[in-house]
Amino acid sequence: MAYLYRVLRDGTCVSCFLLMFSCLLPQQVMAQETVSAQQQIERQLTQLLNKELDGWQLQAGLTKVDSVVKVRLPSGASKLKSCPTALIIESSGALPLGNVQRRVGCDSPRWNLYVRASVQVSARLPVANRILKRGEHISAADIEWQQVKLSVSDRDLVTELEQIIGQQVVRKLRRHRVIKAQQLGKPQWVNIGDKVIIEARSNGFYANMSGEALEAGGEGKAIRVRNLSSGKIISAYPIAKGRVATQF
Incomplete structure (x- = not known):
């Protein structure tokens, strides 16, 4: 009798389990189907x-x-x-x-x-805190951070201060508007006809002399400069406003 009781009891449990599973399965299928x-x-x-x-x-x-x-x-x-x-x-x-x-x-x-x-x-972005016109050099004092609403045309954005400070304005920057890469360029330190200081350095030696720029240029671009003392035309690199350096 004990053996028959165990079979019946186990069979009842299995039947209950199958019944519960069959009840849950349609609900899961229906839940998936409700997602259109x-x-x-x-x-x-x-x-x-x-x-x-x-x-x-x-x-x-x-x-x-x-x-x-x-x-x-x-x-x-x-x-x-x-x-x-x-x-x-x-x-x-x-x-x-x-x-x-x-x-x-x-x-x-x-x-x-x-x-x-x-x-x-x-987005919170660096923006100009005043109107910056073409040719102006951008300093840290010209920039602040603001939450700005972006438009469809705002795709080529500048998001880092290092990409802005020290650059020169190529296209006017409006106050509290996003800054785009095409509005900035490398600073042009020297214009044609500018009187410049020519610096020469080599192995601890340093000298400077007066010169005249025969070309305009900015950082990394070699330009022709006339040494006003000797009259010779040399190649030099602008390093700051009104200053160029020769490289040996």
């Missing part, structure tokens, strides 16, 4: 765009970036079947700003479509 293709597209595209912004923030060394991503689904998305795997979303090397468009697809069932999204971003 539209929801998948919106969720996964938003995650990708935020991931790209996070990568940019990390690479640029920025302390604060705020973003709002709004996905605009095309009407055809409502007819698509949900994808059992992660969606295939094309990436872009450009910073996602303003209105962006990405191709989104699924392998099985096979479908592809283009999806648009609006990406609004603000």
Whole structure:
């Protein structure tokens, strides 16, 4: 009798386990089916765009970036079947700003479509605290940090002070606006006709003399300079405003 009781008891437990499993399984399947293709597209595209912004923030060394991503689904998305795997979303090397468009697809069932999204971003960036005109040299006193709202055209941004201070303005910088790489250039220390000091150094020897610049130039660019004492024309490198150095 004890043996028969054990069989019946074990059989009852197994039956209960199978009953509970069969009750849970449909619920799990139904939960997966409730996620539509539209929801998948919106969720996964938003995650990708935020991931790209996070990568940019990390690479640029920025302390604060705020973003709002709004996905605009095309009407055809409502007819698509949900994808059992992660969606295939094309990436872009450009910073996602303003209105962006990405191709989104699924392998099985096979479908592809283009999806648009609006990406609004603000970031804490170095900006000019006054209007800086073309030709001006930028000092640390000219720059401050502010939270700035970015626009579609703000893609070639300068995010580090080392890339700004000491540079020369090529295109006017507006107050409290983002600074772009094309607005900056290496400082032009010498213009044609400028009176300059020529410095010569070699093995502890140092001398300086007066000269006249025959060419304009900035850091790293050799220019022709006339030595006013000897009348000779030499090659020298601008090192500061009104100063050039010869290299032996």
